[in-house]
Amino acid sequence: MSVRPIELTLLEGKAENIYEAIAVMSKRARQVNEKLKVEFNERLDQISVNPESTEEETDTNPDQVKISVEFEKRPKPTAIAVEDMVKGKVQHRYKEPEVVPPTEE
Numbered sequence: 001m002s003v004r005p006i007e008l009t010l011l012e013g014k015a016e017n018i019y020e021a022i023a024v025m026s027k028r029a030r031q032v033n034e035k036l037k038v039e040f041n042e043r044l045d046q047i048s049v050n051p052e053s054t055e056e057e058t059d060t061n062p063d064q065v066k067i068s069v070e071f072e073k074r075p076k077p078t079a080i081a082v083e084d085m086v087k088g089k090v091q092h093r094y095k096e097p098e099v100v101p102p103t104e105e
Helices: 018-046 055-059 062-073 077-086
Strands: none
Touching: 018 062, 018 077
16 A cells, blocks of 8 residues: 655645644545445445355355455545545534533522
8 A cells, every 4th residue: 555645735724733634634534434335335235146146156246346346446535535625625613612501509
């Protein structure tokens, strides 16, 4: 697996500091990964499995292999998250603190 470094200057202005940018990109990568998992599982569910087939045949279903190879060739979720952050497609904000009403005694 190759590592593609990015210029940190590309992230300037996208977040208050590099740590915030990394946290935002991490959350975005998890979102992308979840979407890919759902899509992958939906595509695998569409493939009908013959109940009379042996276990060996089920393990090497060519349609499953084709789908797996397709997903392996796609960009990784982290790469997509970095690209989204650099292009300004990711919006983030701080979570508002919960206001607890004062209790009356």
